Amino acid sequence: MxxxxxxxxxxxxxxxxxxxxxxxxxxxxxxxxxxxxxxxxxxxxxxxxxxxxxxxxxxxxxxxxxxxxxxxxxxxxxxxxxxxxxxxxxxxxxxxxxxxxxxxxxxxxxxxxxxxxxxxxxxxxxxxxxxxxxxxxxxxxxxxxxxxxxxxxxxxxxxxxxxxxxxxxxxxxxxxxxxxxxxxxxxxxxxxxxxxxxxxxxxxxxxxxxxxxxxxxxxxxxxxxxxxxxxxxxxLQRLAGLTFSRQENGEFYSNNIQRKGIITPHVRHDSTHVYHQYAIRVTRDAGISRDELAEYLHKKGIGTAIHYPVPVHEQPVYKGKVSGSDCPVSQRLSKEILSLPVYPSLTPDQRETICQAVNECE
Ligand SMILES: Cc1ncc(COP(=O)(O)O)c(C=O)c1O
The missing domain is CATH 3.40.640.10 (Type I PLP-dependent aspartate aminotransferase-like (Major domain))
Structure with a gap:
């Protein structure tokens, strides 16, 4: 796995x-x-x-x-x-x-x-x-x-x-x-x-x-x-090298995940992204749901995670008790988001396998 x-x-x-x-x-x-x-x-x-x-x-x-x-x-x-x-x-x-x-x-x-x-x-x-x-x-x-x-x-x-x-x-x-x-x-x-x-x-x-x-x-x-x-x-001494590997993995995914309806992370032009998570969005146009993709990847031995399935204002501890926006974008993204493995020791073969699985899942 x-x-x-x-x-x-x-x-x-x-x-x-x-x-x-x-x-x-x-x-x-x-x-x-x-x-x-x-x-x-x-x-x-x-x-x-x-x-x-x-x-x-x-x-x-x-x-x-x-x-x-x-x-x-x-x-x-x-x-x-x-x-x-x-x-x-x-x-x-x-x-x-x-x-x-x-x-x-x-x-x-x-x-x-x-x-x-x-x-x-x-x-x-x-x-x-x-x-x-x-x-x-x-x-x-x-x-x-x-x-x-x-x-x-x-x-x-x-x-x-x-x-x-x-x-x-x-x-x-x-x-x-x-x-x-x-x-x-x-x-x-x-x-x-x-x-x-x-x-x-x-x-x-x-x-x-x-x-x-x-x-x-x-x-x-x-x-x-x-x-x-x-x-x-x-x-801390090793952080620059670890970050470089995360960025290499993230860039590989962004270049190789090519599937209608799957949106890869946008990187702001004035910032660097250090890919604590590599989170894709599985939108309606993908023809499969986020949960179906996660299930398929799991069967292929690929771990994923949902960060975050429930927005903060919808959490039981806060629901109905906090003020602010209704947060429609948060609500939608919590249903679309899926994190793929991006940790530094991921191998090139593993990256390739993950991209293929995301691209081919039906
Ligand atoms: C955005 C954010 N804030 C705060 C925390 C809290 O950090 P810790 O788990 O070390 O208490 C985390 C940890 O997951 C986090 O991701």
Whole structure:
């Protein structure tokens, strides 16, 4: 079976983790500090705070930005649920914006329609590895004095107009979950150019502790371990090569999937796509449904996934309880979308087999 995702992790990461384990210093320490420095430099920002995962990165960042009860935060309705639930975790209200049909990312026009006097921030998600329309969103934020937060959980190393994602917003939040473009098991990071903000986040992820056993804020234990950071540092060194392989695989699919009614990902002219997912759309004109294609590929030993079968505003936790757009594009795409394996260690033969299967399925 060709799985939908496979982390590229091996002896170098094992060596790095093993060194930390044998040192006996397992908690957050020198490795975490080095990882924060290296990752923030890589993201073209001046500071990084490591966290236990991408969800805690988003939560701590919003808390540190004083997002709370009475505030509204505009999020795309087509994303992983944590983009929205972290807003709710702060006591604020997520407000749904629709997505662009071409890039699957948050639609600035839909965002504009959702702005009220309560709006405090916009979270732009760089979905599947492609930057959202950062230029339009930063303009909206400037015009309306809003905070722009980048959810970069799926877009390590992606560039918008030549600059790294995470460096445009007030902060950028990353995830290092095993299926992501780089991993440390479970982990996350907030990067920012605002040193005051990174200080507040650093306190919040460590029990609100200002000095040892002096707790000035209601904080959490959202820390990363040194074992995880050591793995992350090796992955960061390898990220350029891993990204190159994902892009090669993605370009191969885009050139070789040729079938009426199947739409391959559109890449914005001013951005790079790092293909966290390679998501095709199976439209009516394909003559088969998305689910029939997934079933056919499964029978051929090819794993696929649906990111995401239910838009955020239709999830039981939020249905009928959130305001915003009806999000017709999100609704339609959730029925058409299908992710194909695009991970770096996919072989040329496997790529070929997958394209053939998509093209021939009846
Ligand atoms: C867009 C997005 N935001 C946030 C998260 C949360 O990250 P984590 O799973 O590390 O908590 C994810 C992870 O899947 C994600 O894809």
């Amino acid at each position: 060709i799985p939908i995702a496979r982390p590229s992790i091996g002896p170098e990461e094992a060596d790095a983790a093993s060194k930390v384990i044998l040192s006996g210093m397992l908690a957050s320490g020198k490795e975490v500090s080095a990882f924060e420095e290296e990752f923030s430099k890589f993201s073209e920002t001046s500071s990084g705070v490591a966290t236990s995962n991408g969800t805690t990165a988003l939560h701590a960042a919003q808390l540190a930005l004083n997002i709370g009860p009475g505030d509204e935060v505009i999020v795309p309705s087509f994303t992983f649920i944590a983009t929205a639930t972290t807003v709710s975790m702060c006591g604020a209200s997520p407000v749904m914006a629709d997505i662009e049909e071409t890039t699957y990312c948050i639609d600035p026009e839909s965002v504009m329609e959702q702005i009220t006097s309560k709006t405090k921030a916009i979270i732009g998600v760089h979905l599947f590895g492609q930057p959202c329309n950062i230029g339009a969103l930063t303009d909206i934020c400037e015009d309306h004095s809003l905070i722009f937060i980048e959810d970069c959980a799926q877009a390590h190393g992606a560039k918008y107009q030549g600059r790294s994602v995470g460096s445009f917003g007030t902060c950028g939040c990353f995830s290092f979950y095993p299926t992501k473009n780089m991993t440390c098991g479970e982990g996350g990071m907030v990067v920012t150019n605002d040193l005051g903000l990174s200080d507040r986040i650093r306190r919040l992820v460590n029990h609100g502790q200002k000095e040892k056993y002096l707790h000035t804020d209601l904080g959490y234990n959202y820390r990363l371990t040194d074992v995880a950071a050591a793995i992350g540092r090796v992955q």
